[in-house]
Amino acid sequence: MSAFKIDAPIFDIDTIVLNTNIHIIVCTGAGGVGKTTAAAALALRAAEHGRKVCVLTIDPARRLAQALGVETLDNTPRRVVGIEQREGSGSLDAMMLDMKRTFDEVVEAHSDPERAQQILENPFYQSLSSSFAGTQEYMAMEKLGQLHAQARSQGTWDLIVVDTPPSRSALDFLDAPARLGSFLDGKFIRILVAPARGASRGIGKLAAVGFGFFTSALSKILGSQVLNDVGAFVTAIDSTFGGFRERADATYALLKDSHTSFVVIAAPEPDALREASYFVERLHADSMPLAGLVLNRVQEVTLAAVSREQALAAVEVLELGDANQKCAAALLELHSERAAMVQRQQDVAARFTSAHPGVPVVTVVALPQDVHDLSGLRAIGELLAD
Amino acid sequence: MVNWSDTALHVVSGKGGSGKTTVAAALAINLARDGKRTLLMEVEGRQGIAQLFDTAPLPYEERRIAIAPGDGEVWAIAVDAEDALVDYLATFYNLGRAGSALRKMGAIDFATTLAPGLRDVLLTGKACELVRRKTKRTANAYDAVVIDAPPTGRIAQFLNVTAQVSSLAKTGPIHRHAEMVMGVISSPQTSVHLVTLLEEMPVQETIDGLYELQRVNLPAGAVFVNMTRNPILDQKQSAKVRKGTLAIKKISEAAIQAGIRQSADVLAAGLLQEANDHVLRADLEARERTRIDELNIPTITLPYLTRGIDLGSLYALAEVMYDEGVR
Known part of the structure; x- marks a missing residue:
């Protein structure tokens, strides 16, 4: 079989998975490219080679979650049973992110019980913690920070593998926490709490007039209750938290650490690779350590020496013949379709590799079936370390 | 409709x-x-x-x-x-x-x-x-x-x-x-x-x-x-692929006679593998198709x-x- 042709350095995931200097691996990419599966496969491989691993998944498919033993959303890492030790004595824990629970825990950890209760019951907090754009990303970062701290202080794990939320854009994982942080710490939300004080301080007279418009329009549209809830929320959290923006920045710094490594996952489709490109450029701009690109679900051509044209010419001769000849025609037609698909995937991949020639790439063949057990994950891990 | x-x-x-x-x-x-x-x-x-x-x-x-x-x-x-x-x-x-x-x-x-x-x-x-x-x-x-x-x-x-x-x-x-x-x-x-x-x-x-x-x-x-x-293989052909009874030798010979330049063994192995992959995938798709059909909702199929x-x-x-x- 001839492999998928790609002009890039080879990415061997063992260089990060088995590297004890790497403590965090972040798997990122567009939705629907097999990010969660790749994260789980990396984690399993590391564990079976002796590392103590925790994998944080965001939204695994039901059967994969079952295989990892994380169908229940309890926000606590659970030991995965059934791993096969290849070397050393590793372990694998898995958990699924419960963003609301994580937020609640942050609140509880940073305020006295009475005030925590007050915050948890606030209607604005409830919508913030369950349906806010960016909350999932913020909480994924938050959870990563917590797991990392636990790993550090108690020696529970030496590697944390993170799957990222299925955002509109892969960049949201990096940007949303800071955006949400600035929003919660920002000038407008402060003014809602104390309009007069805010108006005289930060925003200037002209803007203050505009803001008068704004608050009145806002309370007309949303109702004054919403603004009251927001005000009460901000007042309640003000004295307890060090600031949302700061928390987000702290975890962000963790991602720049030399013990962290990013793996970008894509499928050989234009949209997925465009996302991957954006992400790679961003990591570079922010000096974040990119390990390589996993190009998932590629089609490999067998019979590379038989061109499409040759196959199609033979099909014309064969399709009017006897049963065997007809069957030969059908099989050659299959071959030509497959060759065309491979060609297209290689063209799309080449666009990425020529723009990012230094990025190591590993390809994973399209598997006929979804992965939902440990042996499936193990097989993917092996393909990745090929 | x-x-x-x-x-x-x-x-x-x-x-x-x-x-x-x-x-x-x-x-x-x-x-x-x-x-x-x-x-x-x-x-x-x-x-x-x-x-x-x-x-x-x-x-x-x-x-x-x-x-x-x-x-x-x-x-x-x-x-x-x-x-x-x-x-x-x-x-x-x-x-x-x-x-x-x-x-x-x-x-x-x-x-x-x-x-x-x-x-x-x-x-x-x-x-x-x-x-x-x-x-x-x-x-x-x-x-x-x-x-x-x-x-x-x-x-x-x-x-x-x-x-x-x-x-x-x-x-x-x-x-x-x-x-x-x-x-x-x-x-x-x-x-x-x-x-x-x-x-x-x-x-x-x-x-x-x-x-x-x-x-x-x-x-x-x-x-x-x-x-x-497209279902390129018909039902009979697919069944033979599943059972492993495809006359792959004769089929490869026919292909070579029709102008395919490849040794018979390599061609046979390659075609057979592609056929197996295709049928496996087609069967999975058929299973998923049944689940969609059971939903009793109009479906529109696009290539x-x-x-x-x-x-x-x-x-x-x-x-x-x-x-x-x-x-």
Whole structure:
């Protein structure tokens, strides 16, 4: 079989998975490219080679979650049973992110019980913690920070593998926490709490007039209750938290650490690779350590020496013949379709590799079936370390 | 055959990677056939429609982006919540210039972040305004509006706007606005379509998505089964592949006689492997197809296009929809 042709350095995931200097691996990419599966496969491989691993998944498919033993959303890492030790004595824990629970825990950890209760019951907090754009990303970062701290202080794990939320854009994982942080710490939300004080301080007279418009329009549209809830929320959290923006920045710094490594996952489709490109450029701009690109679900051509044209010419001769000849025609037609698909995937991949020639790439063949057990994950891990 | 001549609003959702933007675009072309006018609406700020049609990024303004067979026209607009809120304030509060001043300060962005439900009601609200032109028979009315909507996992929440804003406002203008929007969305003039692939996860998400839509009483339209392959092997041939009884030696010899330049052994092994892969995959697809059929909802099957998606293939897909009876 001839492999998928790609002009890039080879990415061997063992260089990060088995590297004890790497403590965090972040798997990122567009939705629907097999990010969660790749994260789980990396984690399993590391564990079976002796590392103590925790994998944080965001939204695994039901059967994969079952295989990892994380169908229940309890926000606590659970030991995965059934791993096969290849070397050393590793372990694998898995958990699924419960963003609301994580937020609640942050609140509880940073305020006295009475005030925590007050915050948890606030209607604005409830919508913030369950349906806010960016909350999932913020909480994924938050959870990563917590797991990392636990790993550090108690020696529970030496590697944390993170799957990222299925955002509109892969960049949201990096940007949303800071955006949400600035929003919660920002000038407008402060003014809602104390309009007069805010108006005289930060925003200037002209803007203050505009803001008068704004608050009145806002309370007309949303109702004054919403603004009251927001005000009460901000007042309640003000004295307890060090600031949302700061928390987000702290975890962000963790991602720049030399013990962290990013793996970008894509499928050989234009949209997925465009996302991957954006992400790679961003990591570079922010000096974040990119390990390589996993190009998932590629089609490999067998019979590379038989061109499409040759196959199609033979099909014309064969399709009017006897049963065997007809069957030969059908099989050659299959071959030509497959060759065309491979060609297209290689063209799309080449666009990425020529723009990012230094990025190591590993390809994973399209598997006929979804992965939902440990042996499936193990097989993917092996393909990745090929 | 599906008759959507009374459907004014088509909401197209699907799992990421299933091709929902492509399907929405092809549907807009197909429905614009024969002198009609359709509008394709983008709500996620991805500029996916502009990329498909190979045009400059779409503004918050209706633009004609393509023609359809028989003098039809396809228009497009990219709606974002900030623009829609300025628009809303201008329409209902005469806050025209103040609105854009607020925007410059970042206040509009703030307001829509403050109330995520507001964001969705503004987006769907804009769609409803466009749809209602048809009822009012204004000159700029569209025969159909097609939304390239958020993915399946979020679609029920996105459309169920009254529930979303009820936690914000129980009375007042935004509440009334949400009820107007809900009136349009839950009426027979709206259809929510889900795009899927014949793979396990997308099909499961489609089933879950339909269940969610039903739970909140939203009208499901059809399932678009996208990127399907031709059954190149017939049933007899497939059965032989499954049983391992294909006369692969004779078949390879026939191929070589017909001009394939490859040694018989290599050719036989290669063809056999490709045949096995194909049948395995076809069987899986058939299984997923059964799960879709059991849903008892109209399905429209679209082919996988080997050359990829470009403007030409949108017309090809629109043609397939027409042949499948989408009117």
